[in-house]
Amino acid sequence: MKLKGFWGFFGRRFLLFILVVWSAVTINFIVPRLAPGNPIRQAIITRYGLTADQSVVNSLVIYYEGYFGLNDPLYVQYFRFLKNTFSGDLGFSITAYPRYVSDMILEKILWTLQLVLPATLIASVIGSLLGAIFAFPRIPKAINLVVPLLILFSAIPAFLAAIALIYVFAYKLDLFPLVGAYDPTFVPHIIPISQWASLPNYLHGPTFQQILKHSILPIAALAVVQLGGWALGMRGMMVTIQGEDYMTFAEAKGLTDGRMFSYTVRNALLPQITGFGLALSGALMGGILVESIFGYPGIGGLINGAIAAKDYPVIYANSLILITMLAGVTFVLDLIYPLIDPRISYSEK
Amino acid sequence: MSDRNIALSVKNLVVQYYTDDGRINAVNGVSFDLMEGERLGLVGESGCGKSTMALALMRMIKPPGKILSGEAWIQNFNLYELNYEDMRMARAHMIGMIPQGAMNSLVPVLRIKDQIMDTIQDHKLGMSKEQMLERACEALESVGLSRRVANMYPHELSGGMKQRVCAAIGLAMKPKVIIADEPTSALDVITQRQVMETIGKLQDQTKASIIMITHDMGLMAQFVDRVAVMYAGKLAEVSTVKDAFTNPLHPYTKLLISTLPVLSRKGVFVSIPGMAPSFLELPAGCPFHPRCPSAMDICTEKMPEQITTSEGRLVSCHLYQA
Amino acid sequence: MTVQTSTVQPSTRPKRTRLRRALLYFKRNPSLGIGLFMLIALIVFTIVGLFQVDPLKGYAGAVRGSQPPSAKYIFGTDGQGRDLYTVAVLGTWVTLEIGFIAAAVGMGLGVFLGFSSAYFGGWVDNILRWVIDVFMTIPGFLILIVLAALLGGRVSTEGTGLIIALFLWAGPARVVRSQVLSLRERQFVQMAKLNGLNDMRIIFEELFPNLLPFLGAQLISAVMGAVYSSAGLSILGLGNLREPQLGTMLYFMTTQGAVVRGMWWWVAVPVVLLCWLFVMLYLISSGMDELANPRLRRRQ
Numbered sequence: 001m002k003l004k005g006f007w008g009f010f011g012r013r014f015l016l017f018i019l020v021v022w023s024a025v026t027i028n029f030i031v032p033r034l035a036p037g038n039p040i041r042q043a044i045i046t047r048y049g050l051t052a053d054q055s056v057v058n059s060l061v062i063y064y065e066g067y068f069g070l071n072d073p074l075y076v077q078y079f080r081f082l083k084n085t086f087s088g089d090l091g092f093s094i095t096a097y098p099r100y101v102s103d104m105i106l107e108k109i110l111w112t113l114q115l116v117l118p119a120t121l122i123a124s125v126i127g128s129l130l131g132a133i134f135a136f137p138r139i140p141k142a143i144n145l146v147v148p149l150l151i152l153f154s155a156i157p158a159f160l161a162a163i164a165l166i167y168v169f170a171y172k173l174d175l176f177p178l179v180g181a182y183d184p185t186f187v188p189h190i191i192p193i194s195q196w197a198s199l200p201n202y203l204h205g206p207t208f209q210q211i212l213k214h215s216i217l218p219i220a221a222l223a224v225v226q227l228g229g230w231a232l233g234m235r236g237m238m239v240t241i242q243g244e245d246y247m248t249f250a251e252a253k254g255l256t257d258g259r260m261f262s263y264t265v266r267n268a269l270l271p272q273i274t275g276f277g278l279a280l281s282g283a284l285m286g287g288i289l290v291e292s293i294f295g296y297p298g299i300g301g302l303i304n305g306a307i308a309a310k311d312y313p314v315i316y317a318n319s320l321i322l323i324t325m326l327a328g329v330t331f332v333l334d335l336i337y338p339l340i341d342p343r344i345s346y347s348e349k
Numbered sequence: 350m351s352d353r354n355i356a357l358s359v360k361n362l363v364v365q366y367y368t369d370d371g372r373i374n375a376v377n378g379v380s381f382d383l384m385e386g387e388r389l390g391l392v393g394e395s396g397c398g399k400s401t402m403a404l405a406l407m408r409m410i411k412p413p414g415k416i417l418s419g420e421a422w423i424q425n426f427n428l429y430e431l432n433y434e435d436m437r438m439a440r441a442h443m444i445g446m447i448p449q450g451a452m453n454s455l456v457p458v459l460r461i462k463d464q465i466m467d468t469i470q471d472h473k474l475g476m477s478k479e480q481m482l483e484r485a486c487e488a489l490e491s492v493g494l495s496r497r498v499a500n501m502y503p504h505e506l507s508g509g510m511k512q513r514v515c516a517a518i519g520l521a522m523k524p525k526v527i528i529a530d531e532p533t534s535a536l537d538v539i540t541q542r543q544v545m546e547t548i549g550k551l552q553d554q555t556k557a558s559i560i561m562i563t564h565d566m567g568l569m570a571q572f573v574d575r576v577a578v579m580y581a582g583k584l585a586e587v588s589t590v591k592d593a594f595t596n597p598l599h600p601y602t603k604l605l606i607s608t609l610p611v612l613s614r615k616g617v618f619v620s621i622p623g624m625a626p627s628f629l630e631l632p633a634g635c636p637f638h639p640r641c642p643s644a645m646d647i648c649t650e651k652m653p654e655q656i657t658t659s660e661g662r663l664v665s666c667h668l669y670q671a
Numbered sequence: 672m673t674v675q676t677s678t679v680q681p682s683t684r685p686k687r688t689r690l691r692r693a694l695l696y697f698k699r700n701p702s703l704g705i706g707l708f709m710l711i712a713l714i715v716f717t718i719v720g721l722f723q724v725d726p727l728k729g730y731a732g733a734v735r736g737s738q739p740p741s742a743k744y745i746f747g748t749d750g751q752g753r754d755l756y757t758v759a760v761l762g763t764w765v766t767l768e769i770g771f772i773a774a775a776v777g778m779g780l781g782v783f784l785g786f787s788s789a790y791f792g793g794w795v796d797n798i799l800r801w802v803i804d805v806f807m808t809i810p811g812f813l814i815l816i817v818l819a820a821l822l823g824g825r826v827s828t829e830g831t832g833l834i835i836a837l838f839l840w841a842g843p844a845r846v847v848r849s850q851v852l853s854l855r856e857r858q859f860v861q862m863a864k865l866n867g868l869n870d871m872r873i874i875f876e877e878l879f880p881n882l883l884p885f886l887g888a889q890l891i892s893a894v895m896g897a898v899y900s901s902a903g904l905s906i907l908g909l910g911n912l913r914e915p916q917l918g919t920m921l922y923f924m925t926t927q928g929a930v931v932r933g934m935w936w937w938v939a940v941p942v943v944l945l946c947w948l949f950v951m952l953y954l955i956s957s958g959m960d961e962l963a964n965p966r967l968r969r970r971q
Contacts, residue, residue: 019801020808031817151702155953156946157899159906163925163942171930178931245453252407252448253468253518254440266458285812289906293925307820307908315820319813327808342502343457 009346013334020327028316029081033074040064042310043094090317095309101317104302109321111181112298115215116287119222120280126223127230128272132265134231135238137257147232154228158286162221162293169217176217179295182210218294222283233275237268270341277330284322355422356558357383357406357444357526362419364398364405366628367412373628375401375414377582380655381663383526383558388549390569390590391562392605393579394625399562402579403528406560407446408436423525442472445524445557447516447532447548454515455503461489462499465518472522488517492547509540513547520551527552527559533568545572566609570594578602581626581636584655587663598664600641635667643668703958709951713763720760728754729761729915740936747936749920750927755940758915763944765828766898766917770952772832773897777839778890784840785847789855796848803841803848811838815900819909828914835900843889850885854878884963891956898948917941917948 041061048057065071069080084091090102130150134143153161170178177183186206241247241264250263291300299318306314338344364376375398383389393399404410406421408428421428423443431439440446448454456464465485469476476484486496492513503511512532519527529548533541549572552559563569569576569590576593578585578601586599597603604621623640626632632639638648647667655665697704728734736752738744746755788799818834855878863876904910905918908926912919920941924930929937 016801016804016808019805023805024809024814027814027817031821034821151953151957152950155895155950157902157949159903159921160942160945160949163921163930163938167930167935167938171933245448246456248404248409249446249448249454249515249518250456251409252440252446253471254437254442254522255467255471256437259467259471263456263459267456270458281810285810285903289903292906303816304907307816310820312820316817319817322813323809326810330808341458342504345504 005346013331017327017331021324024320024323025085028320091313093314095311101314105321108298108302112287115218116283119219120283123223123226124230127227128234130231131234134235150228150231153224158222158225159289161225162290165217165221177214181214181297186210218290221290238264241267277333281326353384355382356385358422360420363417364401365417366414374582379584386556388559388573390573390576397579398582403530441522444526445519447519447529449531457503488521492517512544516548523555527557529561531563599666600643601637700958700961702954706951706954706958724757724760729757746940749937759940762915762917769832769901770894770897773835774890774893776836778843778893781840781843782847785844789848789851803845806841819904831901835897839893888956888959891952895952917945
């Protein structure tokens with residue numbers, strides 16, 4: 001009964017996921033070809049300098065154009081591009097040639113997730129909790145004074161919060177470091193993914209302490225601006241639930257206030273899950289900017305550096321990977337949500 | 350009927366709502382007695398205050414509404430004088446409710462057994478988990494459902510099953526007084542009948558009294574002992590079913606009865622002229638006088654008192670004032 | 672015999688009462704009241720400022736750099752020799768201008784496509800719904816980064832607005848679509864159809880006025896999204912780095928270490944003004960939402 005219409009639902013969501021990724025790939029194919037100038041010539045000139053022998057440069061350009069297949073008809077290039085992209089080959093970085101951009105991005109993305117995921121988790125838990133408390137029966141009216149403050153925070157973008165936090169807590173009060181993910185003189189012990197089983201051993205080490213100390217402010221900036229959205233969303237949902245027929249009946253059943261509250265929370269909490277994909281997406285965008293402000297070595301730092309160095313493949317691949325990742329998260333959340341919430345079934349609309 | 354004891358005695362109940370445009374008395378001075386084991390039907394047009402009265406009897410009126418005055422006695426307790434905790438315990442135990450179950454009256458994220466067991470647990474009967482589960486299953490069986498239903502979620506049940514579950518929950522604590530608020534309104538006719546029979550059977554077993562709110566005069570005629578007709582927050586008339594249908598006293602009751610379809614007048618719908626008045630602009634005197642075919646001069650000036658006739662019927666109309 | 676509802680004609684009431692009614696409404700909808708108040712304050716600030724500032728002082732090197740606030744430079748000057756008071760007066764509106772261009776173009780596109788989707792239904796609706804869904808799922812900001820990086824710092828204010836508009840239309844389109852669908856089922860549209868009005872007339876005469884407050888709220892929140900995007904691009908160094916915009920201030924402020932140099936005024940001017948804009952737009956937008964949706968009002 002529950003799975004009725006599952007395959008139709010799955011098909012539609014999967015098609016949407018594919019369409020999103022395909023659109024992103026296609027944009028990444030078209031945009032560089034709209035660019036003025038010859039990117040290969042520029043890359044070669046940047047590498048060998050303007051004084052390099054023109055004939056050598058020219059032959060290099062011709063060699064690399066052939067190597068990258070830029071002389072083929074556009075549709076051949078397009079299908080090759082699609083094939084390469086879907087097999088995970090996103091090309092080379094210009095500044096760090098011959099490094100694959102996908103390698104560079106995967107290396108940096110852990111730093112970003114290390115900020116974005118805790119921030120979103122913390123904000124969703126504390127925010128939902130706050131929202132629930134606002135709707136607790138016979139709560140002191142004074143707590144409503146917090147609401148305007150939360151509205152204020154939810155209107156402000158994370159990068160502004162980041163600047164304010166740096167100024168107050170890092171510069172004025174000197175409680176936290178100003179920039180980076182670790183002290184400049186510190187050599188972090190980064191564990192390769194293959195050895196992550198040993199991760200707990202490092203949780204007490206100096207690397208962990210360094211990272212923690214440097215993460216607190218960016219995480220706080222990303223979390224504080226989300227808090228209001230979670231809290232107000234939860235409060236709204238609580239109020240809606242309290243007006244439902246089943247809550248009237250629950251009261252008529254003579255349930256205690258505590259039990260009624262737990263009924264309300266259980267019904268209001270599940271829809272909050274649907275907000276998670278969107279919140280993560282927002283936090284990731286905010287995270288890119290917050291990283292620029294903190295000089296943090298994640299995706300944001302990578303993009304920032306790539307923009308300064310005009311390393312376009314890195315910029316393109318970044319957006320492609322992040323779009324795919326977020327579309328994937330949305331896809332998975334959409335699929336599992338009806339399993340968690342008995343009110344929703346797959347046979348929608 | 351006087352040989353039976355009074356189960357619920359309501360005296361001069363007034364419920365007031367505060368709106369942007371002023372205060373309204375959605376229930377405006379209602380008094381009646383409900384006998385033990387009696388079935389009382391409460392009828393009236395939409396917005397006449399029926400549902401407000403149901404909530405008021407459960408003491409569940411929420412701001413901007415307020416129970417302004419009145420008493421509701423069950424045994425030796427006036428519900429409106431109980432403290433918060435005692436009133437909570439009284440709900441389901443002394444005065445229970447059967448809601449419109451086909452709609453949205455069951456908590457969607459909880460299994461049926463939990464919804465019943467929570468009720469039992471919050472009334473501190475000192476039962477073990479197994480005993481409570483057993484009691485929940487018994488309650489389901491008593492309304493003709495299988496024990497398997499206990500492990501199901503509401504969305505897995507049909508409309509009729511949901512209504513039965515609601516009845517099972519409402520009756521699980523064996524309340525002295527049951528308020529059934531249009532318990533069958535969204536069900537098909539066959540299911541309606543089955544559900545009503547189940548409720549009636551259970552009520553007979555527990556000797557509870559029932560107040561049934563409904564639009565359905567036909568259902569009413571078959572099921573209840575007495576009919577209370579409500580108009581603009583007041584009781585127009587309270588009579589036995591037989592009296593109300595064969596010899597209605599209040600002009601409003603007469604009109605209500607005359608609107609019922611009769612086979613001999615097939616195809617002709619009769620309606621009461623005029624519209625139900627807005628609570629914000631109640632006419633002076635008797636609220637029914639603008640629509641009343643027998644209105645007199647006094648009706649526009651003075652609100653009629655509620656009187657008890659020699660047959661024990663209640664009526665509020667100047668035609669019958671001494 | 673119907674009970675007549677006696678409504679007082681508004682026109683017979685003195686004007687002061689209407690003002691008082693408006694004030695009473697703001698009391699019930701404080702978001703709108705405070706938001707509009709912030710807008711008025713900003714307008715007053717700008718008008719007063721326009722009499723005092725010389726627009727040329729908003730460019731780098733125009734005045735002595737790194738001066739703290741004083742009688743001469745009341746907001747101080749930045750590290751590159753811009754008068755921050757001039758930037759505050761002019762840059763705030765340049766920032767809003769980008770927002771409004773982007774929001775107006777994006778909204779126009781969104782409203783048109785949303786209307787078309789809902790009104791014509793069929794395959795038009797099917798295709799547009801997929802396109803809307805795709806655009807809603809793609810975080811537009813990531814594509815904006817790609818486009819802006821490609822164009823380098825050569826984008827004008829209007830150009831930035833137009834690029835941002837490309838990713839602003841999907842939200843409004845989806846909302847307008849669902850609103851039109853629900854409005855179409857309402858009685859007055861059904862009545863208009865029965866009265867033989869044709870499709871386009873129904874759209875413009877019956878549906879549009881009903882959607883207006885709603886579109887207003889959407890427009891303002893689109894402005895907010897556009898201001899966010901333009902400030903975000905600026906931080907990455909992808910904005911117009913010459914014009915005295917607030918985002919540009921943020922870029923130079925962070926890249927040139929205003930914080931570590933303790934130049935609090937350089938930090939405060941763009942941050943406070945941007946916060947002001949965001950809070951103002953948010954309040955107006957949610958206030959208009961409340962105005963547009965009476966059910967929300969009843970709940971509270």
